[in-house]
Structures are given as structure tokens and as C-alpha cells.
């Protein structure tokens with residue numbers, strides 16, 4: 001057996017030997033769901049654990065509930081494995097971020113064990129704890145703070161109903177559409193009022209009709225966040241909150257133009273004022289072809305079979321993929337339930353999710369070790385070449 005294959009075995013064995021600890025971490029996070037930027041419990045148990053396992057830990061890293069746990073030396077390849085751990089309001093860990101946290105910590109442990117095999121670490125592994133993927137996107141804050149500087153590759157794996165190495169993750173924009181009308185008594189003198197709720201309903205309906213003309217991969221979905229105060233007051237304020245999505249930033253700006261048109265049309269029709277507030281969003285994920293081909297080979301060798309299905313949500317990992325060569329595979333946790341549903345919450349906490357999560361952690365760890373392997377410098381050069389080519393044609 002080559003020395004490097006021995007290291008790969010050590011990584012896998014370390015993950016297997018830590019299975020019980022890792023399951024406890026996942027269960028602890030799952031049973032204490034915390035919203036984005038408030039993940040204090042998850043932050044504590046992950047940082048305490050990684051510190052105990054010999055990582056140099058920085059708690060509250062640029063954000064209250066972010067962390068950096070790092071091991072190794074500078075000058076070699078620097079691999080980042082990412083943890084997420086925020087939950088959704090009301091439905092808990094319905095996106096399985098407890099498993100993303102487990103998978104990131106597990107991959108980090110495996111990589112570290114392999115690196116320290118003969119006492120001389122080669123390169124660096126960082127487990128990065130990133131808050132609020134379901135919120136404003138903690139990775140975006142961390143990018144702005146320079147947390148990804150000097151990293152060569154970033155990776156994570158996301159629970160799902162299928163196993164997809166390179167899922168579509170769309171560019172996304174959050175938008176608030178606010179209508180202002182004029183209040184009046186809705187029974188005594190309704191003709192004196194200007195109805196902001198009617199404008200919002202017309203806008204909502206126009207967007208729904210417009211959907212027929214959207215490309216299949218484009219998405220527009222929203223809710224009413226204000227529909228007036230009382231039935232006998234003509235609503236003077238109404239508000240819609242929308243997410244707009246498309247595979248690229250260019251396509252997203254076309255979607256935005258159409259939605260703004262619907263809002264302006266509703267304003268004209270009702271005599272309301274309309275303001276459209278762009279709240280920012282996430283970039284699409286740009287998967288690095290060299291890294292994903294290594295990942296696919298390593299995962300296949302462990303018996304992973306890939307599905308044809310592709311998700312089309314969005315993630316702040318997209319923003320990371322514009323600053324560091326990245327992968328964001330998704331994997332089957334033994335359910336057909338949709339993410340963001342109550343059955344998916346149950347699946348993310350079930351024992352059946354454990355084996356596939358550990359297989360993903362091993363696949364990430366072995367992928368990282370292939371990139372770090374002395375003599376494999378051409379691999380890193382190819383990763384960088386891909387990245388430069390991809391970024392030449394893309395804008396975050």
C-alpha cells in the first residue's frame with residue numbers, strides 16, 4: 001500500500017471511530033433548533049468538540065456564531081470544509097443542517113488524522129462554521145471579512161432526497177414590494193380610499209400569470225407580509241416579500257425586470273405608490289470540475305450511486321464558489337420527503353441519515369487528501385485553471 005493510501009485509510013478509520021461522537025453532535029443540534037445568527041448551542045458544542053480533537057479554534061469568528069477550527073502548516077494546500085447549523089422557523093431542522101455540521105466536523109477530523117500520520121502535517125485543513133444559510137447568509141459576511149483568503153478549495157455536502165454531485169443552486173434575489181394607498185372608512189366612504197391591498201393582490205396575480213412565460217428553471221415565489229390593519233379600514237399599506245431565482249445573474253436581472261413591471265402595473269391600476277426594495281441574495285454555485293471529478297471518483301469507490309435529479313434551491317455556498325474553487329454535492333438521507341417539510345425534519349434526525357452522512361464526510365476527506373497529496377501539484381494547478389476560466393465568464 002502506498003503511503004498516501006495508508007493516509008486515506010486512516011482518515012476513513014478516524015471517521016468511523018468517531019461515529020458515536022458525531023451522531024451525538026448531530027442529535028444535539030437537531031433537538032435544539034436555532035435560527036440564523038442565533039446558533040449559540042451549535043457553536044458551543046462544535047467548537048468544544050473540535051478543540052478537544054486538537055484543532056486551533058477561534059470562537060465568534062467575525063460573527064457571534066461563526067467559528068474557525070484549523071490544523072496544519074501554511075505554505076501547502078489549504079482545504080476548507082464547511083459546517084452549517086441553522087434551522088428554520090417552526091419546522092426545525094427541515095433542511096438537515098445538523099447533518100451538514102456533522103459532515104463538516106467529520107471530514108475535518110478525518111483529514112486531520114491523515115495529515116498527522118507521521119507527525120508532519122502537509123498543508124492545512126480548516127473547518128469553518130458558517131451561520132445563517134437560511135437567513136442573510138453568514139458565508140457572505142465571512143467572505144467580506146476575508147475569512148476565505150488563502151484557501152485553495154472549499155467543500156461541504158448537503159442532505160437531500162437524492163444523491164447529486166453537482167446540483168443546480170440558483171442565483172437568488174430577495175425583494176420587498178411595498179404599496180402605499182390612502183386609508184378611509186371601508187363602509188362609510190370607501191371611495192375616498194386608495195387600496196394598497198388591492199395593489200398587492202393585483203401584483204401577486206400578475207406575477208402568477210407571468211410565471212407561464214418564465215423559463216423552466218426560473219423561480220418566483222412570495223408571500224404577503226402586510227395586508228392591512230382591519231377590515232373596516234381601506235388598507236393604506238400592503239407588502240409582498242418575494243424570492244426571485246435563475247441559474248445566472250444575467251437571467252436573474254431579466255426576472256427582476258418582469259417582477260418590477262408587475263408591481264408598477266398594479267400601482268398604476270390602483271393609484272397606489274409602489275417601492276421595490278432589493279434585499280440582496282445569493283450567487284449561483286459554480287462547481288469546480290476538477291474537484292467534483294475527484295469527489296465523484298472517491299464517492300463511487302465507496303459505493304455511492306448518483307441520481308439524475310437536481311435540486312434548485314439557493315445557498316450562500318454560491319458566493320463562496322465565486323471566491324474559492326468549491327463543491328456542494330447533495331446526498332440522499334433515506335427519505336423521499338422534500339427539504340423544508342416536516343417529514344424531512346424527521347429524516348434529518350433519524351438513525352438512517354447517519355451512514356450516508358459519514359460516507360459523504362469520507363468522500364470529502366478523501367477528495368481533500370487527493371488535492372493535498374505531495375506530487376499531485378498538477379491537480380491544484382488544474383483546479384486553479386478551471387476556476388480562472390469559470391470566473392472569466394461569470395459575475396457574482
Ligand SMILES: NCCCC[C@H](NC(=O)CCCN)C(=O)O
Nearest residue numbers: 133134135136158169313314315
Ligand atoms: N435568505 C434566504 C435563503 C434561503 C436559502 C434556502 N436554501 C436552501 O433551501 C438550501 C438548499 C441548498 N441548495 C433556499 O430557499 O434555497
